[in-house]
Amino acid sequence: MSDNNSIKAVLYAFTANLGIALAKSGAAVWTGSGSMLAEAIHSYADCGNQVLLVIGMKRSAKAATQKHPMGYERESYIWSMMVAFILFSIGGVFAIYEGWDRYHHPQAIENAKIALLVLLAAIIMEALSLKGALSAMKEEKGKQSLWQWFKTTHSSELMVVTGEDIAALLGLVFALVALGLTVMTGNTAFDALGSMIIGLLLVTVAAVVGAEIHSLLIGESAEDVRTSIQTYLEAQACVMRVLNVWAINHGNSVMVAIKAELKPELSVHSAVQEINAMERQIKQTNSRVKWIFFEIDDKD
Incomplete structure (x- = not known):
């Protein structure tokens, strides 16, 4: 898989996530939904992820020097590790905290129908972003399953994009279910629990992706x-x-x-x-x- 395909996948994901983040932010302010706020934070974190990944890919393309005779290609692993542990974890921990706070200090949710529509639109956009990542990895993946590819790939930036897209899609589904239950029952605890589940999902993805990038960073066999x-x-x-x-x-x-x-x-x-x-x-x-x-x- 070429670097060009990786950059296209990352930039496509950035565009999709920025649009989703802005829509979620508006819906979170309008409705007061904790799980929607957690989802907005997640999307902004994803945008930050993609910025760091592009920086990493650009820096890894620097020519070799006498001090670094094998070049800087492994630098992409470092930036991907930063994404996995800093942005994913910060986003996840904040979402857990926000959900915990909302659970103990309930807040009424207004205009929930608008939030549900935003979530449905975000699910479609995130699915398209994931489709772009899967298309970019097609040549490298071959006949392997997604998990097999994940365990053997050398493309840390595409690993991160795919992981965050999957996490985002699952998080949106959790947020949709949580907000739907809150609307049907009037119990805001469902919305708060949705935020905490989204946070746990992000932390889990951070740990799994981080472990794989760590293996590449210390010298994984091809x-x-x-x-x-x-x-x-x-x-x-x-x-x-x-x-x-x-x-x-x-x-x-x-x-x-x-x-x-x-x-x-x-x-x-x-x-x-x-x-x-x-x-x-x-x-x-x-x-x-x-x-x-x-x-x-x-x-x-």
């Missing part, structure tokens, strides 16, 4: 690339044994380290030529591979 390279090397006539293959995600690129035993009759010049040919083929077959470090050895 298993599909590693398996492909291992299979290719084992089929080469000049290779006696493949001792080790590392394929580590580095943003959108992959760093590969290989330790293999070559046939002993090869001269140094022949070994160099064979290694160069294998490296070229590996890069042609695996477009994400940017660096290859090949070590000849006869033991693990």
